[in-house]
Amino acid sequence: MKVKYSDLIEQTIDFPTDEFSLDGENLLWYGVDLMELIKQYGTPLRLAYLPKIDENISKARRLFNVAIAKADYKADYQYCYCTKSSHFSFVMETVLKNGVNIECSSAFDLNLLEALFVEGKFSKDKIILCNGFKQPQYIENIQNFINNGFDNVIPILDNKFELEHLVDGANEKFKIGIRIATEEEPKFDFYTSRLGIRYSDIIPYYKNVIKKNKQVELKMLHFFINTGIKDTSYYWNELGKAVELYCNLRAECPTLDSLDIGGGLPIMTHLDFNYDYEYMIEEIVAQIKSVCQSHNTPEPRLFTEFGNFTVGESGAMLYGIVNQTQQNDRELWNMIDSSFITTLPDTWAIDQRYPFLSINNWDSPYERVHLGGLTCDSEDFYNAEVHSNAIFLPKMQPDREQYVGFFHCGAYQESLSGFGGVKHCLVPAPKLVIIDRDENGEYYTKLFAKEQSYKSMLKILGY
Numbered sequence: 001m002k003v004k005y006s007d008l009i010e011q012t013i014d015f016p017t018d019e020f021s022l023d024g025e026n027l028l029w030y031g032v033d034l035m036e037l038i039k040q041y042g043t044p045l046r047l048a049y050l051p052k053i054d055e056n057i058s059k060a061r062r063l064f065n066v067a068i069a070k071a072d073y074k075a076d077y078q079y080c081y082c083t084k085s086s087h088f089s090f091v092m093e094t095v096l097k098n099g100v101n102i103e104c105s106s107a108f109d110l111n112l113l114e115a116l117f118v119e120g121k122f123s124k125d126k127i128i129l130c131n132g133f134k135q136p137q138y139i140e141n142i143q144n145f146i147n148n149g150f151d152n153v154i155p156i157l158d159n160k161f162e163l164e165h166l167v168d169g170a171n172e173k174f175k176i177g178i179r180i181a182t183e184e185e186p187k188f189d190f191y192t193s194r195l196g197i198r199y200s201d202i203i204p205y206y207k208n209v210i211k212k213n214k215q216v217e218l219k220m221l222h223f224f225i226n227t228g229i230k231d232t233s234y235y236w237n238e239l240g241k242a243v244e245l246y247c248n249l250r251a252e253c254p255t256l257d258s259l260d261i262g263g264g265l266p267i268m269t270h271l272d273f274n275y276d277y278e279y280m281i282e283e284i285v286a287q288i289k290s291v292c293q294s295h296n297t298p299e300p301r302l303f304t305e306f307g308n309f310t311v312g313e314s315g316a317m318l319y320g321i322v323n324q325t326q327q328n329d330r331e332l333w334n335m336i337d338s339s340f341i342t343t344l345p346d347t348w349a350i351d352q353r354y355p356f357l358s359i360n361n362w363d364s365p366y367e368r369v370h371l372g373g374l375t376c377d378s379e380d381f382y383n384a385e386v387h388s389n390a391i392f393l394p395k396m397q398p399d400r401e402q403y404v405g406f407f408h409c410g411a412y413q414e415s416l417s418g419f420g421g422v423k424h425c426l427v428p429a430p431k432l433v434i435i436d437r438d439e440n441g442e443y444y445t446k447l448f449a450k451e452q453s454y455k456s457m458l459k460i461l462g463y
């Protein structure tokens, strides 16, 4: 009878894979001996395996370029990295080494690019897509870039209020894009995204406002599907609508030449993950071409802004099991030496699952367990994988160490959990003011902390 943990994994997936293999009883990840790293650094341990970033950028480029060649598509493909998925200096340096363009989402992103520029790691020819809601500091930073000769900064208008502020203070003529407010998936709580300009307003807004403004040139239409690039009728329908709009807008606006289809290329989130990248990308390119042909519209340059796909699979989180408790006849709790809420917050917030494996003891029999985090929060646990409503680990034995690994968690987790003080989209921590009352009962205030500065954020991120 097959009862070993290794048997269980071999029955679940075609093991070993390019990514996961064994050395004796211990797991290797991309050939790296994880037990060695645990011996050296201890747990909990967050790992970033940079060659995977190079590999995924090359993979997407290859797939788009092949799709373009197969469809005889008459424009090129541009890979942008969506910085909010991981702003760490080592990630930014790796993506830039691959010659990608950048998509950013808030003011501090531009401070970060400036720091890289000063170090000679970022150049003025790069395209910078500025998405997101544009508050005064973000506007000012964009204008500084434009005025300093970053000719390929493209602010993407998120609403109809931004343009006048962008123009007021920019000395040069500059390019802009418009973000479409896409329809959400039918199961969502609301119908239309709060981000972007509604479909029906875009052409009138172009004709009445943008066209009359000689300081700007509309180059790009942008759309992003929150739920990602999936082979569903919802996705194809939204893509089709966006390309239709592109063609109609292009008929009015000869400078328009780019379509950004956003992020959302999925990554492996469980061990038997199966996604046909080749089919999806070829279909996207072919569909865009077909709608353009039916309108006699020149095909647009294609932009993507993959975040999770770029950096997700480069990340791993390793924990030690500190204890096992049995709380009733059936439930075994293995307590990790950290917290899911503070290290993998998506597991708690959106029930995100990750490929999950034991790091050692693969020859032991297995048992079904629940994993618990160290915080007092009852929601700080992980007990199911995408492909099975349970998790299994080698049986705990007294005086034997047990380690577990969560993989492909390289995107968003640090900014969401506030690693060292960073924030999602680098939106700074607010001022903190204390209110108290004096002996006469009059209230008084005291500033406990100033609003977070970009310098403090950049320092944490390694700039």
Ligand SMILES: Cc1ncc(COP(=O)(O)O)c(C=O)c1O
Pocket (backbone or CB within 6 Å): 082, 085, 103, 131, 224, 228, 262, 263, 264, 265, 305, 306, 307, 308, 309, 411
């Ligand atoms: C405008 C925009 N582009 C790109 C992305 C990246 O998405 P993903 O990390 O799924 O590729 C996001 C994510 O929220 C986004 O809002």
